[in-house]
Amino acid sequence: MIAVDGLNLSIRGMPILCEVSMQIAQGEIFGLVGESGSGKSMTALALMGLLPRGAAVSGHASLDGTDLLALREAQLQRLRGNDISMIFQEPMTALNPVQTIGDQVAETLLIHRRAGRVEALRRARAQLDRVGLGHIALDRYPHELSGGQRQRVCIAAAIALHPRLLIADEPTTALDVTTQAQILDLLKDLVTEENMALLLITHDLAVVSDIAHRIAVMQRGAIVEQGETAQVLRDRAHPYTRALFAASAHQPDRAASKTADAILRVEDVHRHYPSPRKGLARGTPVRAVDGVSFMLRRGESLGLVGESGCGKSTLTRAILGLDPLSAGSITLNGHPVSPTMPRAVRADMQVVFQDPYGSFNPRWRVDRILTEPFHLLDTLPPRDTAIAEALHAVRLSPDDALKYPHEFSGGQRQRIAIARALITRPRLLVLDEAVSALDVSVRAQILDLLAELQGQLGLSYLFISHDLTVVRAITDRVLVMQAGRIVEDGATEAVFTNPRHAYTQALLTAAPRLPNSFGAFIQ
Amino acid sequence: MMRLPPTLILGALITVFFAALAVLSLVWTPYDIASLSVSNRFQPWSGAHLLGTDQFGRDIASMLMEGTRTSIAVALVAIGIGVALGVPLGLAAAALRGSLLDEVIMRGNDMIFAFPSLVIAILITAIWGPSATNAILAIGIFNIPVFARVARGGALPIWTLDYILAARTAGKSRARISAEHVLPNIANLLIVQATIQFSLGILAEAALSYVGLGAQPPTASLGKMLSDAQTLTYSYPWLAILPGLSIVVLVLGLNLMGDGLRDALDPRLRRMRG
Numbered sequence: 001m002i003a004v005d006g007l008n009l010s011i012r013g014m015p016i017l018c019e020v021s022m023q024i025a026q027g028e029i030f031g032l033v034g035e036s037g038s039g040k041s042m043t044a045l046a047l048m049g050l051l052p053r054g055a056a057v058s059g060h061a062s063l064d065g066t067d068l069l070a071l072r073e074a075q076l077q078r079l080r081g082n083d084i085s086m087i088f089q090e091p092m093t094a095l096n097p098v099q100t101i102g103d104q105v106a107e108t109l110l111i112h113r114r115a116g117r118v119e120a121l122r123r124a125r126a127q128l129d130r131v132g133l134g135h136i137a138l139d140r141y142p143h144e145l146s147g148g149q150r151q152r153v154c155i156a157a158a159i160a161l162h163p164r165l166l167i168a169d170e171p172t173t174a175l176d177v178t179t180q181a182q183i184l185d186l187l188k189d190l191v192t193e194e195n196m197a198l199l200l201i202t203h204d205l206a207v208v209s210d211i212a213h214r215i216a217v218m219q220r221g222a223i224v225e226q227g228e229t230a231q232v233l234r235d236r237a238h239p240y241t242r243a244l245f246a247a248s249a250h251q252p253d254r255a256a257s258k259t260a261d262a263i264l265r266v267e268d269v270h271r272h273y274p275s276p277r278k279g280l281a282r283g284t285p286v287r288a289v290d291g292v293s294f295m296l297r298r299g300e301s302l303g304l305v306g307e308s309g310c311g312k313s314t315l316t317r318a319i320l321g322l323d324p325l326s327a328g329s330i331t332l333n334g335h336p337v338s339p340t341m342p343r344a345v346r347a348d349m350q351v352v353f354q355d356p357y358g359s360f361n362p363r364w365r366v367d368r369i370l371t372e373p374f375h376l377l378d379t380l381p382p383r384d385t386a387i388a389e390a391l392h393a394v395r396l397s398p399d400d401a402l403k404y405p406h407e408f409s410g411g412q413r414q415r416i417a418i419a420r421a422l423i424t425r426p427r428l429l430v431l432d433e434a435v436s437a438l439d440v441s442v443r444a445q446i447l448d449l450l451a452e453l454q455g456q457l458g459l460s461y462l463f464i465s466h467d468l469t470v471v472r473a474i475t476d477r478v479l480v481m482q483a484g485r486i487v488e489d490g491a492t493e494a495v496f497t498n499p500r501h502a503y504t505q506a507l508l509t510a511a512p513r514l515p516n517s518f519g520a521f522i523q
Numbered sequence: 524m525m526r527l528p529p530t531l532i533l534g535a536l537i538t539v540f541f542a543a544l545a546v547l548s549l550v551w552t553p554y555d556i557a558s559l560s561v562s563n564r565f566q567p568w569s570g571a572h573l574l575g576t577d578q579f580g581r582d583i584a585s586m587l588m589e590g591t592r593t594s595i596a597v598a599l600v601a602i603g604i605g606v607a608l609g610v611p612l613g614l615a616a617a618a619l620r621g622s623l624l625d626e627v628i629m630r631g632n633d634m635i636f637a638f639p640s641l642v643i644a645i646l647i648t649a650i651w652g653p654s655a656t657n658a659i660l661a662i663g664i665f666n667i668p669v670f671a672r673v674a675r676g677g678a679l680p681i682w683t684l685d686y687i688l689a690a691r692t693a694g695k696s697r698a699r700i701s702a703e704h705v706l707p708n709i710a711n712l713l714i715v716q717a718t719i720q721f722s723l724g725i726l727a728e729a730a731l732s733y734v735g736l737g738a739q740p741p742t743a744s745l746g747k748m749l750s751d752a753q754t755l756t757y758s759y760p761w762l763a764i765l766p767g768l769s770i771v772v773l774v775l776g777l778n779l780m781g782d783g784l785r786d787a788l789d790p791r792l793r794r795m796r797g
Contacts, residue, residue, distance in 0.1 A: 320688075322688065350692060351689065358685040360686050361703075361704050361708070372689070372693045372695075374693075376694045417689075420689065
């Protein structure tokens with residue numbers, strides 16, 4: 001049984017955690033929910049004794065009566081991986097790329113001297129079988145596995161010594177929805193079998209609502225509300241819980257004003273890559289995009305949904321005119337789209353990317369970043385006015401033009417990205433996972449902004465995302481893509497309420513959802 | 524104010540000291556080293572000749588100043604060649620990753636790498652005769668693949684970032700993106716590499732002059748001084764020790780500066796400082 005009581009943490013004088021208290025019983029799944037910077041990961045690191053230098057901790061944290069905060073490093077090392085284990089968000093970086101998965105699972109046993117090498121490998125095999133990797137050989141390397149399989153390897157290593165507490169820090173955030181559902185099921189089963197405690201850390205209320213017995217909501221280093229999952233989600237006693245709830249299910253007001261004529265036409269587009277070399281010959285080409293056709297009307301919002309590897313990124317690059325097509329055609333306002341398209345044609349289409357940190361040259365000031373697309377224009381609008389207008393449109397201050405990207409938060413950066421995309425006054429905006437990296441409350445604001453801009457400027461959106469909730473909130477029509485093909489398309493509500501294709505049905509079933517009875521979702 | 528690594532400060536001090544001596548030698552040296560006076564040879568250290576004289580009666584201090592100048596000048600121009608040709612090649616290879624051009628550039632680099640610089644120098648001097656200019660050429664050619672590799676290696680991860688895609692959707696050419704976005708973001712790598720190549724260039728120049736393929740008399744050179752002193756090492760050890768020590772300390776200073784710069788410019792450390 002884990003008992004945390006009045007845990008305070010500050011790093012170099014800056015308060016991080018404030019009076020955090022919680023109890024997790026054996027066999028219990030405890031969900032810790034909060035947005036980035038709320039201190040949820042630091043709580044986990046404090047339990048593991050893995051805090052960064054300069055951290056000062058006070059309060060109590062114990063595991064079955066052992067005071068975790070009083071242990072010395074050597075004792076903590078015996079504890080980690082043994083009594084307390086952890087799995088992380090990014091299973092690729094959590095595994096060592098040059099070690100086989102068998103060695104990495106066996107490592108836990110070897111470090112804690114629980115087995116010799118042969119015995120450790122035998123038990124590693126057994127653990128991998130248990131997490132559903134019976135068909136994967138021990139001598140495989142992490143890069144040969146999919147994201148979900150890698151996360152299973154991490155789980156196998158973490159539970160190898162039957163820990164009493166498993167900490168899972170955003171274990172499914174980097175995974176596709178169908179994989180996410182499988183990993184959550186696996187964790188749930190393991191908790192029952194092992195009778196261990198699971199501390200599930202996530203930013204997504206919907207993820208924990210399904211499997212956690214109890215949840216705690218964190219905000220600015222403090223737990224603002226905790227209790228039985230059903231009760232917390234039903235009562236929403238704290239305003240922050242209510243705000244999170246509302247933001248997760250946020251539906252922006254959209255004034256649809258679409259017309260019948262197409263701004264973008266995609267006709268039978270193919271994009272093939274040569275397959276990896278095997279000896280001198282190459283195998284059959286990979287058909288990343290395999291005969292996709294659709295059209296996007298003026299003023300319309302079109303969603304493109306699919307899991308990783310379905311070809312949506314390749315299609316996006318082709319639509320943006322960054323890569324050539326293998327076959328088919330794409331036209332924007334009737335002009336063909338290709339890497340060599342004229343600048344004037346290109347100016348009518350701009351893009352917003354997912355990563356608010358990689359979207360800008362860190363050495364450029366905002367005014368220079370914003371005006372980069374001016375390269376597309378023959379007659380330049382007055383620079384300062386254009387910058388001020390663009391910043392005003394995304395609700396930033398004109399003074400922000402003189403700052404550098406690192407001075408802004410993730411949500412603000414995404415506003416800058418939108419401002420940059422709007423500065424040439426394009427009529428088509430491609431939003432490539434544009435809100436996927438944002439916290440729910442920030443995401444809700446950005447979605448509102450996008451809806452508002454669409455009404456004001458008569459924009460058409462191509463909204464590419466793996467996140468079904470977001471697509472449902474902002475689009476009129478949706479395309480579902482699988483293995484390079486569009487398997488289903490139709491009006492968003494119709495597809496979501498009555499999916500026809502088996503893949504769409506699987507996606508919708510797998511997507512974590514806040515239950516109906518709490519009034520968040522009208523399904 | 525961010526704190527500079529102590530290695531950077533020490534290395535920079537040493538480098539500045541030698542650079543100052545070299546610059547000073549352009550306008551003033553204690554004695555003219557072109558004038559030989561046999562009667563004045565093998566003078567001990569004194570007020571008149573700070574570090575004594577050699578077997579031709581030339582002032583050692585003046586020789587060291589001019590020799591340092593030759594070494595630094597040769598190494599600097601050789602870096603110039605390496606940067607001017609290697610960086611654009613590396614950027615082009617990264618911009619067109621996987622293309623035929625990329626292959627040609629990188630395999631060409633491999634070929635240059637496969638030749639020891641000394642062999643290239645012998646080749647060049649066999650054709651055009653030994654001189655400081657030809658030493659520059661030999662060392663410079665060897666610098667090209669080094670900078671091409673560093674530039675390509677640094678540029679590749681940057682080409683995968685979203686702001687590059689954003690620049691491409693703004694219709695910018697790959698050449699322009701390389702200049703505007705990629706180059707400034709790999710500048711720190713190139714600066715660190717340049718200090719390392721600087722010290723290697725000084726060593727290479729000394730080695731070429733030592734075997735007689737570099738600067739020719741009356742131009743002074745640290746390597747040449749070493750080879751002149753070779754037969755006199757027993758009787759007049761200072762003639763060999765002084766230029767040798769100069770090379771060692773100068774190269775050490777440059778290496779320290781390179782290490783220090785790498786620490787100071789490392790983006791991970793910079794992020795920690797906020």
